Amino acid sequence: MTGPIDFDEMLAKVAPDNPNRSFLLKSLIEIRAGQDDQALMTRLMTGLVMKYAESERQLNRLNAELREKQEHLDADLKAAAVIQTALLPKPLPAASNVRAAWKFVPCQSIGGDVFLLTPLGKRYLMVAVVDISGHGVPSAMVTVSVCQFLQPQAGTVFQPGAGPDGAVVPPGQVLASLDREFPYFRFKKTFSIFYGVLDRVTGRFTFANGGHPQPFLQTPDGALTTLEEHGPIIGMGLGSTFPEGSLTLSPGSRLTFYSDGLTECRNPSGELFGDDRVRDLLAAHHALPLPDLAAAIHAGASRFVAGAGFPDDFTLVHLEFAGPPASPA
Structure with a gap:
């Protein structure tokens, strides 16, 4: 089986008075639930990967901003140290x-x-x-x-x-x-x-x-x-x-x-x-x-x-x- 199961088509082929219809219906529901779970997991995993990628981009941007601010702060502190020493x-x-x-x-x-x-x-x-x-x-x-x-x-x-x-x-x-x-x-x-x-x-x-x-x-x-x-x-x-x-x-x-x-x-x-x-x-x-x-x-x-x-x-x-x-x- 290479494609998704057509549950409605399969169920239509079974007569309403067939004693096995209820068992088949239960089996089809379980199969459909399994496929739905797999699709849901796929969607969730895709969403998580996309969110992680976006978070990583934001983190890299924030790190770059922090590095720039730290460089400015270090420069200010060096300038303050020069001023302090010059006052001696x-x-x-x-x-x-x-x-x-x-x-x-x-x-x-x-x-x-x-x-x-x-x-x-x-x-x-x-x-x-x-x-x-x-x-x-x-x-x-x-x-x-x-x-x-x-x-x-x-x-x-x-x-x-x-x-x-x-x-x-x-x-x-x-x-x-x-x-x-x-x-x-x-x-x-x-x-x-x-x-x-x-x-x-x-x-x-x-x-x-x-x-x-x-x-x-x-x-x-x-x-x-x-x-x-x-x-x-x-x-x-x-x-x-x-x-x-x-x-x-x-x-x-x-x-x-x-x-x-x-x-x-x-x-x-x-x-x-x-x-x-x-x-x-x-x-x-x-x-x-x-x-x-x-x-x-x-x-x-x-x-x-x-x-x-x-x-x-x-x-x-x-x-x-x-x-x-x-x-x-």
């Missing part, structure tokens, strides 16, 4: 009576850390350590804006024409201005900042802290204290005024600044590195030159995380006051 300070002059060293390791997803060591005129040196919330291009763009705000030529931190050495805007006032200029509702970001100004002639260091980890002061004999004064984080409108602190550095005194990328890194057990371990490393290595000190602290933190890396930007900055210059700056 240049080394201080070798003849300066202030020495500096730092260790900065950006995280893979591009964080919002940045730090500035910027001369304000000839007499003063500004130090700022900033940590923008979040990661990626949006955080990097806010970082750029904050750095622009803190440039001497912007007039927000220094007034060069006021007196022979210019006039430094008080650190507490600088932070209050930042809090007004960078509200959360506009940028959807907050940030912490430690901001200070060193008088290179007298060694007087004046500072304000907006929600940032508290720096360490280390005297030449290795004794450690923290700079306690601090105010709220920037961007939430919580501080119309920010308390200021000040101290006079003796020759050989050091200041250590860092972001929470150091203190909040974790070991495989989930334990935080914490401020106490920073203190212990500073105490153990206080006799080292600044570059070696920065390397020792980074190595200690790297051992702690056991090769897992740092999920946030690692920022560590050291300053050392060598004493008043031989002649007024």
Whole structure:
């Protein structure tokens, strides 16, 4: 049998009173059902193959779009990394009576850390350590804006024409201005900042802290204290005024600044590195030159995380006051 069975034709050949008619009818129904099932299965299989082919075409199209978007995202992240690195300070002059060293390791997803060591005129040196919330291009763009705000030529931190050495805007006032200029509702970001100004002639260091980890002061004999004064984080409108602190550095005194990328890194057990371990490393290595000190602290933190890396930007900055210059700056 090469063609489909004509069930009606076969049934018509059997007389209505034939005792075998009911058996034949049942058999024909079963045969027809089998053929219908095969046809149905064929239609279903054909439909499934067509749907699979269409889904595969859509999946390939979506994968191509995702690859294109990922390429654009990677390009944006590379650009943000270049911007972040370009904002890092240049080394201080070798003849300066202030020495500096730092260790900065950006995280893979591009964080919002940045730090500035910027001369304000000839007499003063500004130090700022900033940590923008979040990661990626949006955080990097806010970082750029904050750095622009803190440039001497912007007039927000220094007034060069006021007196022979210019006039430094008080650190507490600088932070209050930042809090007004960078509200959360506009940028959807907050940030912490430690901001200070060193008088290179007298060694007087004046500072304000907006929600940032508290720096360490280390005297030449290795004794450690923290700079306690601090105010709220920037961007939430919580501080119309920010308390200021000040101290006079003796020759050989050091200041250590860092972001929470150091203190909040974790070991495989989930334990935080914490401020106490920073203190212990500073105490153990206080006799080292600044570059070696920065390397020792980074190595200690790297051992702690056991090769897992740092999920946030690692920022560590050291300053050392060598004493008043031989002649007024």
